[in-house]
Amino acid sequence: MVVVANIQKRKCSCLSCDLRDLVFSNLDEDDIRRVCEAKDEISYSKGEIIHGEGEEIRDFKYLKTGLVKLFRVTGEGDEQIITITRPYEFVSNINAFHEEKYRYSLSALEDSVVCCIKIDLIKNLILKNGGFALKLIAALSKTSENIISLSLEIRKRNLAGRIAFVLLYFAGEIYHSRIFELPVSRKEIADLISMSSANVIRTFSEFRRDGIIKTTGRTIEIADMNKLEVISRRG
Amino acid sequence: MVVVANIQKRKCSCLSCDLRDLVFSNLDEDDIRRVCEAKDEISYSKGEIIHGEGEEIRDFKYLKTGLVKLFRVTGEGDEQIITITRPYEFVSNINAFHEEKYRYSLSALEDSVVCCIKIDLIKNLILKNGGFALKLIAALSKTSENIISLSLEIRKRNLAGRIAFVLLYFAGEIYHSRIFELPVSRKEIADLISMSSANVIRTFSEFRRDGIIKTTGRTIEIADMNKLEVISRRG
DNA sequence: CGCGGCTTTGATGTTCATCAAGTAAAGTGG
């Protein structure tokens, strides 16, 4: 599947952007306008690569809508998924300020819109607006922190515990619902929790057999939240 | 062992501090002097806690000399080691700018000296000095990035590969020598790579039997660097 | 000197990866 990314230079809407509070609240109207003029909003379809490992970092990117996975591919061709996140996280930018090239790839798990601002413009804003810099530091730290914390949570659990944790993560953090369409394949879950896909599938089957979840295709319903939480804690 | 941390307010030496290049190179002499006046240099003996999980974050801390481990303790009382680093990394500060309390503990693996600067002073410097802010962002990003990268490297390997990797990490990144005094117990290595200490020890024994390493107590000599690298890559 | 913690090794059992084979689903080309 080769889909050409849909670049849209929208009419300026940054002044009223939902995400303005994130880090841009310290900018005055002039600066916001400058950012607005210079930005590109790019739409990606499910499955598309937003940026690849090794690509030059030109833009400060953040997710406006959608769902993405951050990952890398090992020398043996195995995918390691670092995190899966919704908007309000700056996963693209965890190395944008100390490296030239992306260390990790980012792809869209659902149709997504990414706001791209020239990284030099952001650096200029940091230079002249300390309040902005401080907010940005907080946002970047939080993003990295979440990644680190996720990895600690996963690595302390066994197979069943990891899968319970991931299901609760999707239900709680991503979809805010006991019923949701799983946005990733079984293999991708395997790549996130560092287990084999066969055993991920097996565990899903066991959870289904034990009445903990109900599945139809990729739609998942958590039928017994308590049991799942116990498994996540115990595992 | 209870040792009272040795707080020393040294004569101002920040102007000539080796670490000044890190992020403080953008400060003018007045600011450096202000930082200098306000800072505490605290010495910690091997084994001491520098800051504990849940403690309030008051200072921006960085390691001047020594070796530290960043870790947390799970609900079951197991230690998870996040990273082990030398100076020039800002491991204490990965959540200093977006949280009130330390999420992770830091302790000294070797006698260490930590420079402590009131976090509010640092925040003020960010607010008024954009160049400083930019450098700080780069340093913080790099620190987080290294932690994330370490965890990816570890999790893609099996037991033997993880241990080979860790030995190469100590030899290459920490001690710059094929022979070194291992600063951590076998159990701590286990807590770093998420394996049981019995199997860590077993693997050490195998490496010894195969002539890959030589050990006398905690002194380790890498006898066959090539083999160790192969195991680290293959494993 | 004796105690407790760290280390070591072996034996045993559990957990998980791997392999294989089959089914369902989804994309592809005529």
Add this chain to the structure above:
DNA sequence: CCACTTTACTTGATGAACATCAAAGCCGCG
């Protein structure tokens, strides 16, 4: 739109990798 191809999913069987348990030796420290 249907046949074809590929990819994802599923399950069982097998073996490898790793955890756990137990017992003994070592070392440092009070």
